[in-house]
Amino acid sequence: MRTMSNLDYSSNESAILRKKIAKVLQYIVAIIVTIIIAFPIYWMLVSSVKSQEEILLTIPTLWPKEWHFENYVNVFKRANFGKYYINTIIMTAGILISEIMTGILAAYGFSIGKFKGQNILFLIILGALMIPIQVTFIPIYIMFADWGLTNTFLGLILPNTVSPYYIFMLRQTFLSVDNSYIEAARVDGMGRLGVIFKILVPMCKSTIVTITLVSFTSGWNSYFWPKIIAKDEPRVLTIGLAHLKNTFAGQATMNNHEIMAGAVMAVLPVIILFFIFQKYMLTGYSKAAMK
Amino acid sequence: MDADVIKQKNKRKKNHTYAISSAKDFTCVLPALVLLAVFTYYPIVEVIRISFTDWNLINDSYQYVGLKNWKWLFAGSGTKYLLNSLKVTALYSLGEIAITLGGGLLFALLFNRITKTFSVLRAVVFMPRYVAMSSAAVVFIWIFNKDNGVLNYFLQTVGLNKVDWLGNKNVALISVLILTGWRAIGYGMMIYLSAMLGISKDYYEAAALDGANSSQRFWKITIPMLSPTTLFLFVTTFLSSMKVFQSVDILTGGGPYRSTEVIVYMIYKYAMQDFRMDRASTVAVMFFFILLVVTALTMKVSKKSVNYDS
Numbered sequence: 094m095r096t097m098s099n100l101d102y103s104s105n106e107s108a109i110l111r112k113k114i115a116k117v118l119q120y121i122v123a124i125i126v127t128i129i130i131a132f133p134i135y136w137m138l139v140s141s142v143k144s145q146e147e148i149l150l151t152i153p154t155l156w157p158k159e160w161h162f163e164n165y166v167n168v169f170k171r172a173n174f175g176k177y178y179i180n181t182i183i184m185t186a187g188i189l190i191s192e193i194m195t196g197i198l199a200a201y202g203f204s205i206g207k208f209k210g211q212n213i214l215f216l217i218i219l220g221a222l223m224i225p226i227q228v229t230f231i232p233i234y235i236m237f238a239d240w241g242l243t244n245t246f247l248g249l250i251l252p253n254t255v256s257p258y259y260i261f262m263l264r265q266t267f268l269s270v271d272n273s274y275i276e277a278a279r280v281d282g283m284g285r286l287g288v289i290f291k292i293l294v295p296m297c298k299s300t301i302v303t304i305t306l307v308s309f310t311s312g313w314n315s316y317f318w319p320k321i322i323a324k325d326e327p328r329v330l331t332i333g334l335a336h337l338k339n340t341f342a343g344q345a346t347m348n349n350h351e352i353m354a355g356a357v358m359a360v361l362p363v364i365i366l367f368f369i370f371q372k373y374m375l376t377g378y379s380k381a382a383m384k
Numbered sequence: 385m386d387a388d389v390i391k392q393k394n395k396r397k398k399n400h401t402y403a404i405s406s407a408k409d410f411t412c413v414l415p416a417l418v419l420l421a422v423f424t425y426y427p428i429v430e431v432i433r434i435s436f437t438d439w440n441l442i443n444d445s446y447q448y449v450g451l452k453n454w455k456w457l458f459a460g461s462g463t464k465y466l467l468n469s470l471k472v473t474a475l476y477s478l479g480e481i482a483i484t485l486g487g488g489l490l491f492a493l494l495f496n497r498i499t500k501t502f503s504v505l506r507a508v509v510f511m512p513r514y515v516a517m518s519s520a521a522v523v524f525i526w527i528f529n530k531d532n533g534v535l536n537y538f539l540q541t542v543g544l545n546k547v548d549w550l551g552n553k554n555v556a557l558i559s560v561l562i563l564t565g566w567r568a569i570g571y572g573m574m575i576y577l578s579a580m581l582g583i584s585k586d587y588y589e590a591a592a593l594d595g596a597n598s599s600q601r602f603w604k605i606t607i608p609m610l611s612p613t614t615l616f617l618f619v620t621t622f623l624s625s626m627k628v629f630q631s632v633d634i635l636t637g638g639g640p641y642r643s644t645e646v647i648v649y650m651i652y653k654y655a656m657q658d659f660r661m662d663r664a665s666t667v668a669v670m671f672f673f674i675l676l677v678v679t680a681l682t683m684k685v686s687k688k689s690v691n692y693d694s
Contacts, residue, residue: 206409
């Protein structure tokens with residue numbers, strides 16, 4: 094029996110019948126459960142192309158009567174979604190670039206590099222993981238208000254310039270690189286930056302891709318800090334979408350169909366990226382499955 | 385020249401080169417350190433300091449007021465709100481842990497076949513985790529809608545009554561947990577599945593030869609071998625669940641009647657709606673210490689209760 098946990102070893106006749114019934118039951122339950130879990134996503138997609146009348150029917154329709162793709166266009170026109178997209182791209186790019194730059198340098202310094210107090214300073218970097226933004230946002234907001242950084246991109250990006258997680262993972266990977274490559278490069282006269290960008294980074298590409306994706310997703314989906322510092326502008330997708338429900342779904346206008354379209358569009362980039370980079374994500378899991 | 389002098393000169397050169405080299409290595413970590421110092425470490429000190437003031441952002445200045453805010457929080461008009469948000473957060477955390485660990489393990493067992501069909505099923509179950517919380521929350525608002533939402537429609541088709549998912553104070557927190565659980569259960573499932581793949585079949589074969597049935601094999605082998613995973617999931621879920629904000633903010637706004645007002649939401653309200661930075665900071669500092677204590681406790685627990693393959 095090909096399963097991943099317990100292996101069934103009994104083999105008499107009643108056991109064979111029992112196993113067959115169990116298999117059928119397992120398939121049925123698994124499929125039902127999957128349908129239930131998939132339903133909200135299905136509902137989001139299906140609702141996003143319905144008309145306003147259809148969306149408000151007391152008896153919801155499982156399949157749209159008519160297809161209104163202009164919902165997507167309307168969200169762009171009436172709700173500024175294009176701007177939200179651009180804002181999110183700029184913010185996420187800023188966060189990514191600074192996290193990658195500070196991360197690669199620091200990971201090098203803490204792995205290949207040698208200096209006094211290295212270990213303590215590394216612990217300090219990790220210690221930052223224990224200090225959440227939900228606590229520090231108060232003084233940071235006050236600071237930024239004083240510096241005129243509220244409602245700016247800089248305000249969105251600055252608290253997120255360093256990712257201890259990024260540094261930790263990258264340092265780990267750098268340490269696993271065979272020293273002989275680095276020594277050989279040094280003998281050839283390569284300096285630090287050369288070693289970092291011509292040897293370490295190319296050799297650790299897959300880790301870098303993975304942790305960069307994690308950073309991208311967390312930046313793209315960030316909600317708390319943007320809500321504090323940039324509630325009105327430059328609004329990012331997460332805030333913009335939540336805002337839609339307040340301005341659209343009043344009693345008089347129930348634009349849920351358009352809100353659904355907005356929800357789909359907000360989610361699309363991350364899903365697309367994951368499909369593209371899937372092999373990096375699931376490599377660990379599938380390697381184990383092939384054993 | 386004298387051999388010793390040459391040796392000394394070379395040593396000084398080496399030390400000098402080493403000093404320059406290590407200084408350069410240090411400069412590599414400097415940017416990260418400085419940025420963290422300014423945007424993470426300095427603020428945590430600041431927020432503690434502010435809790436000892438009466439800083440209301442509307443006023444031009446503030447003063448130090450000693451333990452006034454702390455008295456307000458623990459023995460004054462703020463205590464009932466504190467107790468409420470602690471209770472709500474604890475219930476929420478418990479719920480998310482139960483779903484991620486218990487539900488995740490259940491799903492791992494349910495979806496454990498190595499076939500293409502099951503691969504697809506698993507991918508679908510995991511997909512909610514890719515859907516950003518803001519999109520998911522907005523969809524669920526619509527699903528939870530009392531009059532037009534599809535969930536109440538399904539309930540009515542099987543003869544049950546409509547439920548005011550987001551407007552009834554006894555149900556609201558459950559609704560938030562449904563949203564969270566929907567995204568978390570696939571994650572728990574995947575984590576447990578990859579861990580289960582790592583359990584050597586030899587254990588099971590040996591146990592079967594000794595006459596153990598599948599229930600015994602599950603409880604005496606699978607569960608203990610999964611304890612590192614369980615601990616990992618428990619710690620990470622606990623810590624992240626205590627910081628919940630987005631789902632609550634979008635679904636219920638802390639209501640109705642504060643029935644979903646988790647700690648972070650309380651801090652947010654005091655800071656950004658009331659502009660009472662003093663009160664917000666006090667709650668925030670208390671929250672920070674709770675997080676530290678939880679982290680320390682979980683580290684202690686991990687040393688005791690985990691079996692590792694020797």
